[in-house]
Amino acid sequence: MSFRARHLLAIEHLKPDEITTLLDLADRYATDNRNGIAHKDVLAGMTQINMFFENSTRTQASFELAGQRLGADVMNMAMQTSSVKKGETLIDTALTLNAMHPDLLVVRHPSSGAVDLLAQKVNCAVLNAGDGAHEHPTQALLDALTIRRAKGRLHRLSVAICGDIAHSRVARSNIMLLGKMENRVRLIGPPTLMPSQIDQFGVEVFGDMKEGLKDVDVVMMLRLQKERMDGGFIPSEREYFHRFGLDAEKLSHAKPDAIVMHPGPMNRGVEIDGTIADDINRSVIQTQVEMGVAVRMAAMDLLARNLRLSRQTAKETYA
Ligand code: NCD
Numbered sequence: 001m002s003f004r005a006r007h008l009l010a011i012e013h014l015k016p017d018e019i020t021t022l023l024d025l026a027d028r029y030a031t032d033n034r035n036g037i038a039h040k041d042v043l044a045g046m047t048q049i050n051m052f053f054e055n056s057t058r059t060q061a062s063f064e065l066a067g068q069r070l071g072a073d074v075m076n077m078a079m080q081t082s083s084v085k086k087g088e089t090l091i092d093t094a095l096t097l098n099a100m101h102p103d104l105l106v107v108r109h110p111s112s113g114a115v116d117l118l119a120q121k122v123n124c125a126v127l128n129a130g131d132g133a134h135e136h137p138t139q140a141l142l143d144a145l146t147i148r149r150a151k152g153r154l155h156r157l158s159v160a161i162c163g164d165i166a167h168s169r170v171a172r173s174n175i176m177l178l179g180k181m182e183n184r185v186r187l188i189g190p191p192t193l194m195p196s197q198i199d200q201f202g203v204e205v206f207g208d209m210k211e212g213l214k215d216v217d218v219v220m221m222l223r224l225q226k227e228r229m230d231g232g233f234i235p236s237e238r239e240y241f242h243r244f245g246l247d248a249e250k251l252s253h254a255k256p257d258a259i260v261m262h263p264g265p266m267n268r269g270v271e272i273d274g275t276i277a278d279d280i281n282r283s284v285i286q287t288q289v290e291m292g293v294a295v296r297m298a299a300m301d302l303l304a305r306n307l308r309l310s311r312q313t314a315k316e317t318y319a
Contacts (some may be wrong), residue, residue, distance in 0.1 A: 003302045006310070007119045007126040010135040011176040019177065023145050023154070026291070026298035030145070033063040033069070033294055041267045042301050046103040048072040051093075052129065053079045053109045058264055058289060059129050059139075063106045066296035072104065091116060091121055098122040103307060104300055107131075112169075125303035126188035127296075133167050139154060139263055140173035142295040144181070147218055150259050154183045159218040160254070162188040162209065163244060163271050164233075166195050167225035170263045174220065175201055188212035189244060192233045207245055213253040220261045220273050221246050237270050252280070259284045 002017045011019075032039065037272075048067040052060050060076065067074040085239045088096075090109075098104065098121065107115045112132030119126040130136040146153040159178050165171045165187050178185050185203040187194065198205055206212030213219060224233075226238070234240045246260065260276055260283045268274040277283055 001204050002307065005178060005303070006306060007128075007199055008137055008303060009116055009119060009126065009128045011140050011173045011180070012135065014137075014177075014180070016180050019141070019144070019180065022141060022149060022295070022298050022302060025301065026141070026145050026295040027149070029301075030149075030164045030291055030294035033290070033297075039069060042297075043070035043072035043104075043304055045287040046072045046304060047101070048074045048104040048106065048300070049097060049100075049102040050074065050076045050106045050129075051079055051097070051108070052076075053107075053114075054130070056108055056129070058292065059108065060173045062289070062292040063127075063129060063296050066300060067104070069293070070300060072300070075102075077221055090118060094121045096313065098124070098291070103304065125307050127153075127299060127303070128175070130169055132169065133172070133225075133315060134169050135173045135176075136169040136263075137173050138296055138299060139170050141299070142292040143170075143174055143261060143263070144177055145291040146261065146284050146294055147259070149287070149291070151217060151285055157183045157217040158186065158215065159183055159220060160186045160188055160213055160216040161220045161222065162212070163222035164193045165189050165198075165222065166193045166233075167228040168222050171222060175203060179182050179203075186212050186216065190234065190240075208268075209246075209250045210253050213250060213258075215219045216254045216258055218259055218261065219246065219251065219254055219303045222263070222265075223265060223267055224270060237267075241270055245269070245271055246276055247274060248276065255301070258282070259283065261288060263288065 003021045050060055050063055064074050105124050106129050108113055109131050112134035115128040115131040126318050128137055144154055165317040175185055179202055187203050188209055190208045236270050262285050266272055
């Protein structure tokens with residue numbers, strides 16, 4: 001098996017064959033989920049703790065369901081009401097949790113790098129469920145599985161990522177994953193929403209949807225991350241929709257069989273027209289949610305195998 005990682009912190013650290021191993025396993029879980037085939041033995045006896053320091057609906061639910069489907073004991077820590085509010089540092093919170101001996105820790109945090117830091121302090125496997133504007137590896141993996149299933153492959157595709165790239169961990173993880181798998185990535189958005197070191201990303205940049213969407217296979221829309229903006233990045237939402245919102249006219253420049261994606265939550269009428277989002281012939285947004293559970297099952301399964309192996313080795317060494 002070619003998946004040796006101890007944690008899943010970023011796409012940046014994964015090799016193409018590790019990505020393929022994970023997606024192959026997730027693909028099997030996706031099929032079994034559809035057919036109601038349970039795998040309660042995979043994480044039986046293991047404890048999964050979800051720590052979300054930032055609001056989340058689908059990602060937290062998805063990780064929770066994934067753990068339950070694999071038979072783990074799953075606990076959600078309500079971080080908004082926790083002792084963090086009383087001034088406890090991230091490290092102290094981590095050490096406290098570590099003393100409870102979890103096997104898998106799923107963490108979302110508003111600061112980039114916070115999840116990496118936490119991973120250095122605990123004895124279990126850590127999964128990054130989104131850290132600031134840095135990475136959101138399971139989102140990129142579920143997007144990859146959705147694309148692979150819809151297009152039959154995950155290489156030599158032309159993928160447009162549109163909108164608020166600057167504040168998006170989803171965009172960063174996707175740019176990295178799609179690049180590693182040899183796809184062409186185009187970024188489309190206003191200059192104010194492009195990251196400053198964009199030339200290091202190995203992508204093409206467009207300021208116009210019509211030009212950028214020309215003949216692409218995949219159109220990935222992003223939410224305007226208003227909570228990460230400290231000022232006016234766009235003139236108005238109306239103007240933004242007019243120039244960058246995905247509607248039928250703009251989509252007509254992509255390939256006729258191009259798929260439309262969005263990580264959610266969506267702002268209808270801001271970055272995407274509701275009718276496009278609901279068009280079952282083009283939109284794979286619900287499939288993304290479905291693949292999310294399967295990808296998280298695969299990620300936790302693989303990390304749990306590595307964890308068991310390392311614990312076994314440690315036991316033998318000290319026996
Ligand atoms: C994304 C996130 O939290 O980064 N959402 C998600 O995980 N489904 C994107 C977003 O919030 O816009």
